[in-house]
Amino acid sequence: MTDTPLILTKDLKKTYPMGLHRIEALAGVTLSFERGEFAGLVGPSGSGKTTLLNIIGSLDTPTDGSAVVMGQRIERLTHQEAARLRNRHIGFIFQTFNLLPVYTVYENVEFALLLLGLPAAERRRKVMAALDWVHLADRADSRPAQLSGGQSQRVAIARAIVKEPGIILADEPTANLDAENSHAILRTMERINREFGTTFIFATHDFKVMHYLRRTITLIDGRVDSDVPAGGGGEDRDRPGEQP
Amino acid sequence: MIIPKLALKNLLGAGLRTWLNVFVLSLSFVLIVASRGLLEGMNRQVEEAMVASEVGGGHFEHPAYDAYDPLTLVDAHGPVPPALSALAAAGKAAPVLVIQGTIYPEGRLVTVQIKGIDPNQSILNIPTAFLPAASGEDEIPVLIGERMARLSGLKAGDRVTMQWRDTRGTFDAREAVIVQVMKTSVQTIDQGQLWVPLARLREMTDLAGHATFVVLAQDAERPGEAEAAGWRFRSQDDFLADTRAMVETKSIGMTIMSAIMLALAMLAIFDTQVLAIFHRRREMGTLMALGFTRGRVIRLFTLEGLLNAVLAGLVAAAYGIPLLAWFARTGWALPATTDDYGFALGERLFPAYSVRLVAATTLLVLLTTTIVSFIPTRRIARLKPTEALRGRTT
Numbered sequence: 001m002t003d004t005p006l007i008l009t010k011d012l013k014k015t016y017p018m019g020l021h022r023i024e025a026l027a028g029v030t031l032s033f034e035r036g037e038f039a040g041l042v043g044p045s046g047s048g049k050t051t052l053l054n055i056i057g058s059l060d061t062p063t064d065g066s067a068v069v070m071g072q073r074i075e076r077l078t079h080q081e082a083a084r085l086r087n088r089h090i091g092f093i094f095q096t097f098n099l100l101p102v103y104t105v106y107e108n109v110e111f112a113l114l115l116l117g118l119p120a121a122e123r124r125r126k127v128m129a130a131l132d133w134v135h136l137a138d139r140a141d142s143r144p145a146q147l148s149g150g151q152s153q154r155v156a157i158a159r160a161i162v163k164e165p166g167i168i169l170a171d172e173p174t175a176n177l178d179a180e181n182s183h184a185i186l187r188t189m190e191r192i193n194r195e196f197g198t199t200f201i202f203a204t205h206d207f208k209v210m211h212y213l214r215r216t217i218t219l220i221d222g223r224v225d226s227d228v229p230a231g232g233g234g235e236d237r238d239r240p241g242e243q244p
Numbered sequence: 245m246i247i248p249k250l251a252l253k254n255l256l257g258a259g260l261r262t263w264l265n266v267f268v269l270s271l272s273f274v275l276i277v278a279s280r281g282l283l284e285g286m287n288r289q290v291e292e293a294m295v296a297s298e299v300g301g302g303h304f305e306h307p308a309y310d311a312y313d314p315l316t317l318v319d320a321h322g323p324v325p326p327a328l329s330a331l332a333a334a335g336k337a338a339p340v341l342v343i344q345g346t347i348y349p350e351g352r353l354v355t356v357q358i359k360g361i362d363p364n365q366s367i368l369n370i371p372t373a374f375l376p377a378a379s380g381e382d383e384i385p386v387l388i389g390e391r392m393a394r395l396s397g398l399k400a401g402d403r404v405t406m407q408w409r410d411t412r413g414t415f416d417a418r419e420a421v422i423v424q425v426m427k428t429s430v431q432t433i434d435q436g437q438l439w440v441p442l443a444r445l446r447e448m449t450d451l452a453g454h455a456t457f458v459v460l461a462q463d464a465e466r467p468g469e470a471e472a473a474g475w476r477f478r479s480q481d482d483f484l485a486d487t488r489a490m491v492e493t494k495s496i497g498m499t500i501m502s503a504i505m506l507a508l509a510m511l512a513i514f515d516t517q518v519l520a521i522f523h524r525r526r527e528m529g530t531l532m533a534l535g536f537t538r539g540r541v542i543r544l545f546t547l548e549g550l551l552n553a554v555l556a557g558l559v560a561a562a563y564g565i566p567l568l569a570w571f572a573r574t575g576w577a578l579p580a581t582t583d584d585y586g587f588a589l590g591e592r593l594f595p596a597y598s599v600r601l602v603a604a605t606t607l608l609v610l611l612t613t614t615i616v617s618f619i620p621t622r623r624i625a626r627l628k629p630t631e632a633l634r635g636r637t638t
Contacts, residue, residue, distance in 0.1 A: 059629040087535020098530040102257025114246045115535045
């Protein structure tokens with residue numbers, strides 16, 4: 001482990017114009033994340049969870065302060081550099097899955113690897129490995145419309161992990177899922193985190209997710225209200241639907 | 245290669261919407277080629293008919309002759325220059341003597357041009373072989389066209405009094421017999437014209453060895469100015485200039501029609517692109533989250549639009565080639581009134597589709613589709629990934 005954190009934000013501020021006023025989504029957030037964390041940003045709607053996640057994911061830039069992700073200053077990145085950072089190092093999992101509807105499951109997962117320019121044989125191997133991870137290898141030829149919500153989110157996980165990113169950002173990943181599917185995908189993510197050391201950061205107000213977090217950061221009105229370890233890893237907690 | 249693959253996938257994945265666009269665009273494609281092909285066919289048909297029946301390889305005209313001024317005919321004749329006579333003797337030129345005359349069919353008076361031509365000539369597509377070569381009989385054999393036959397009420401075998409003036413200005417008249425009524429699309433060798441054997445006309449007018457103009461064969465070597473002894477050369481282009489100008493005038497209307505057809509197809513593409521940008525914002529956001537730059541997203545959506553045109557070209561080829569080939573074979577039956585347009589079109593118009601026409605139309609459709617596809621996609625340039633992911637445009 002190096003001394004530099006994987007993600008470091010310093011006095012991060014973000015304001016949005018809203019008519020004649022400006023909304024302060026982040027009001028000076030200072031946080032750091034190490035490799036292998038399984039952390040969550042929690043808080044009420046409008047507390048800045050998604051905004052912070054977007055800035056860490058280089059989808060947005062701060063109004064003030066700084067965000068360093070894998071050694072790169074987000075606020076200084078060009079569009080191309082930000083796109084490259086996302087492509088190589090960051091995986092996204094969205095509440096609405098965001099699968100590309102005209103592609104098959106296989107093609108959705110393969111997409112990120114196409115951008116990396118990997119050879120076809122290597123792509124195939126990685127895609128099938130990722131689909132194995134989420135137990136969807138047998139649905140490789142299905143289209144998103146043929147999948148249930150839980151299956152769609154598992155495809156989204158496979159798409160996020162296939163390029164073996166250092167960071168996976170998950171914005172309300174269980175919001176559209178029932179309890180059983182929520183626990184299934186959370187267990188999958190936890191397993192990925194343990195085996196590959198991938199850093200997971202969630203934005204959530206779902207208590208099911210909070211059960212699994214090893215660090216919980218509570219945001220209120222764009223500020224860090226509390227930042228506490230969740231104690232000993234989620235695998236020791238009592239979780240419904242856990243398979244022996 | 246990722247963008248073309250994705251664009252094709254997205255296009256085909258859009259299903260019915262894509263195929264409706266492609267069909268409309270392919271219809272425009274085929275209609276534009278068909279209409280331009282008609283115009284090109286008309287141009288070609290008129291030119292070929294005029295060259296074959298009237299112009300040949302061009303005319304050497306007597307210096308006093310003005311085809312548009314019948315009053316010049318009195319003096320517009322002279323001995324055929326030796327160089328042109330030699331060509332005529334070799335079958336590479338056909339001298340024509342033109343005088344004014346009058347016929348009296350059924351007691352009516354009809355002013356005509358009497359044209360003497362060698363019955364054995366093969367340079368012009370005029371059935372002069374029906375004119376008996378030998379002269380000296382009392383009746384003058386005359387060949388007329390269908391329009392002239394309609395105008396005068398004459399038919400093959402009819403006799404009519406024909407009057408003319410000889411070289412000294414003396415009126416003379418004799419009985420003429422219609423030996424054949426020819427069918428020709430070229431009005432200028434038909435309307436108001438009587439074709440008689442050249443030797444007979446020279447004898448009737450006492451103009452031995454004279455001609456008004458000499459038609460060159462298309463493969464004849466043109467004599468120089470000095471050899472032509474002052475006879476003026478009118479090339480094929482000179483003859484066809486008016487016709488080309490008329491075709492050009494008609495092509496303006498056809499161009500407007502083509503532009504309207506293309507505009508309708510482009511409207512469909514534009515509409516699809518605008519809708520795509522509106523409906524697929526979240527997809528754009530996802531692409532950006534996965535590592536696409538805005539430039540790549542713009543290229544992807546523009547290419548999707550362009551591929552509409554490529555697919556339309558393929559679809560148009562699938563049904564358009566057999567359809568247009570059939571059309572080119574069977575032609576388009578023209579109404580009788582077409583004869584009044586002043587074109588040597590005949591009864592059917594056969595479209596002609598040149599490589600240039602198809603290539604130019606393809607290029608035009610591709611180019612306009614690309615532009616029309618690109619215009620709405622410029623909005624993407626202002627799109628923030630976070631807004632797109634939320635399904636908003638900025």
